[in-house]
Structures are given as C-alpha cells and as structure tokens.
Amino acid sequence: MITNESINRAIDYILLHIEDVTLEEVASYCHFSKYYFCRLFKAQTGESVHSFIKRVRLEQSAFRLKVEQERSITEIGADYGYSASNYSTAFRQHYQVAPVAFRRSISGVSLKHPFFHREEWRVESFEECNAKITREVLPDYYVIYERRFGSYEGIRRSWTEFLEKYGAYITEETCLLERTYDDPAVTAPGNCLYDICMSAEIECPLENTALLKGGSCVVYHFKGHAKHIYAAYQTIFLVWLPRTSYELDAGRSMFDIYHMVDSDTMYMELDICIPVK
Numbered sequence: 204m205i206t207n208e209s210i211n212r213a214i215d216y217i218l219l220h221i222e223d224v225t226l227e228e229v230a231s232y233c234h235f236s237k238y239y240f241c242r243l244f245k246a247q248t249g250e251s252v253h254s255f256i257k258r259v260r261l262e263q264s265a266f267r268l269k270v271e272q273e274r275s276i277t278e279i280g281a282d283y284g285y286s287a288s289n290y291s292t293a294f295r296q297h298y299q300v301a302p303v304a305f306r307r308s309i310s311g312v313s314l315k316h317p318f319f320h321r322e323e324w325r326v327e328s329f330e331e332c333n334a335k336i337t338r339e340v341l342p343d344y345y346v347i348y349e350r351r352f353g354s355y356e357g358i359r360r361s362w363t364e365f366l367e368k369y370g371a372y373i374t375e376e377t378c379l380l381e382r383t384y385d386d387p388a389v390t391a392p393g394n395c396l397y398d399i400c401m402s403a404e405i406e407c408p409l410e411n412t413a414l415l416k417g418g419s420c421v422v423y424h425f426k427g428h429a430k431h432i433y434a435a436y437q438t439i440f441l442v443w444l445p446r447t448s449y450e451l452d453a454g455r456s457m458f459d460i461y462h463m464v465d466s467d468t469m470y471m472e473l474d475i476c477i478p479v480k
Contacts, residue, residue: 217259218259261283262389265302267279269306269441272445326442331438333443340419341418341420345412345413347369347400352395372403376402378461379400381398383456400415400458420477421449425471426471432471439477451478451479452478452479457475459474
C-alpha cells in the first residue's frame with residue numbers, strides 16, 4: 204500500500220501526463236528535489252521513477268494497440284514519444300514480442316484469465332454486451348481511498364482490511380467504489396494499480412481523500428460471479444467499443460460502483476464505469 208500522499212499525487216500527475224512527463228517535472232510538482240523524490244518514490248513503490256514511467260508508457264500503448272485497432276502502430280507509438288524503430292525495440296524488450304505480433308495475438312479467444320486459471324470463460328457478443336450498457340453522466344465522488352499495487356486477485360482481502368479500518372465513516376449513504384488503472388491482459392499482475400474507495404463527506408479529516416471524477420461514462424451493469432468481471436471488461440474493449448463511436452477519455456479513470464456483494468458465493472452486482480468523450 205502506498206501511504207505517502209505526496210507519492211500518490213505524483214502518480215496521479217504521471218498518469219495524467221504520461222505521454223511526455225519527466226522526472227524533473229514530477230519532482231517540481233511535489234516540491235521536492237529530484238534526488239529526495241527518487242528515494243521516496245522507490246521506497247513507496249519498489250520501482251524507480253524512470254522505470255515506472257517507461258513501463259506505464261509501454262503498457263498504456265499496448266492497451267491502445269488492443270482497443271484502437273484502426274490506428275497504426277507507428278501512430279500509437281508516437282503518442283508516447285517513440286519513433287517507429289525505438290518503439291518496436293522498447294516494446295519487444297518489455298513484452299518479448301513485436302508490437303505487430305502483440306496486436307495480432309489480442310483477441311477474445313486467445314486471452315487467458317489471469318486469476319481463475321482453470322475456469323472456462325468467453326467474451327459476449329456485441330448484442331449481449333450492448334443490452335447491459337447505458338450512457339450516463341455520473342457525479343463526482345469525494346472519497347476516502349487506499350492505493351495499492353498488486354494482483355486484482357487480492358482485492359477481496361484489501362476490501363476486508365479497508366472496511367475494518369474505516370468502518371466508523373460508513374453511513375446509509377456510503378458508496379463503495381474501486382478505481383482501476385491497468386488491464387491485467389497487458390500489465391503483469393504484480394504491477395496492477397488500484398484504489399479501494401468509499402464515499403465520504405468533504406469535511407472528512409483524513410489525509411487520504413480524493414475527488415473521483417464522474418462525468419460522461421458508458422456503464423456496464425454487471426450481475427454475476429466475481430470470476431466473470433474480467434470477461435465483461437474484455438468484452439467491452441474487444442467487442443463492444445470498436446463497434447461504437449465512443450472514444451475513451453484518458454483524462455479520467457475507470458471505476459466500479461458496488462451495489463451488492465455476497466461474500467460467501469462471490470455473487471456481485473456492480474456498475475463498470477468507462478469514461479468516454
């Protein structure tokens with residue numbers, strides 16, 4: 204868990220400016236010398252600032268290769284500051300495969316479930332997915348949150364710890380939300396970044412509070428076992444989104460709003476909220 208709020212703000216800044224952000228810019232934004240900032244960032248995340256920025260650039264570009272099939276590989280690489288040759292080299296070093304082969308391999312059939320390895324799963328058809336999606340303008344949520352690196356498989360344990368710690372702030376109006384930053388189809392499970400959140404009053408005295416931006420979203424209304432959430436996300440990105448006119452809004456994060464969870468059976472009802480413009 205990342206406990207230093209300066210590092211959390213730095214991560215937010217990096218993610219918002221990932222295309223061309225530099226170490227010096229982030230350190231200045233946090234009002235630290237770059238040497239002190241580097242030490243603090245490594246201590247909190249286990250990763251150097253340079254490595255984090257490079258990794259996130261490549262993983263975000265890989266996600267774009269996956270969901271923006273109509274765009275050229277060169278164009279997507281250029282969005283993240285790479286020339287055609289440099290992008291291919293850096294991508295191959297990270298994924299052990301060239302961008303063109305990676306794009307070719309990404310399909311609803313070939314992707315393996317990263318958590319439930321023995322379970323069979325499938326993507327839905329466009330019509331099945333579309334029947335569960337609405338276009339909505341969601342409110343902003345002021346939240347108490349904890350940010351963690353690690354496999355989404357461990358989210359259940361994270362939620363248990365979080366609710367025990369902040370139980371005193373729960374009311375009948377409290378919303379439980381989960382903000383995710385990575386697609387486990389392109390990011391190694393141990394590097395996935397996520398926030399466990401609960402809505403709170405703006406007067407909340409805790410330091411670990413933030414504004415989770417709502418706005419225009421497509422909302423997939425999920426009902427089912429937790430093991431099927433991954434397939435729902437992959438359906439949205441691989442099947443549904445390419446056949447619509449919607450464009451992902453990179454300036455806002457995807458998040459889930461929980462409505463019901465049975466901790467014994469892991470049956471869930473939640474909204475998967477994808478910011479679009």
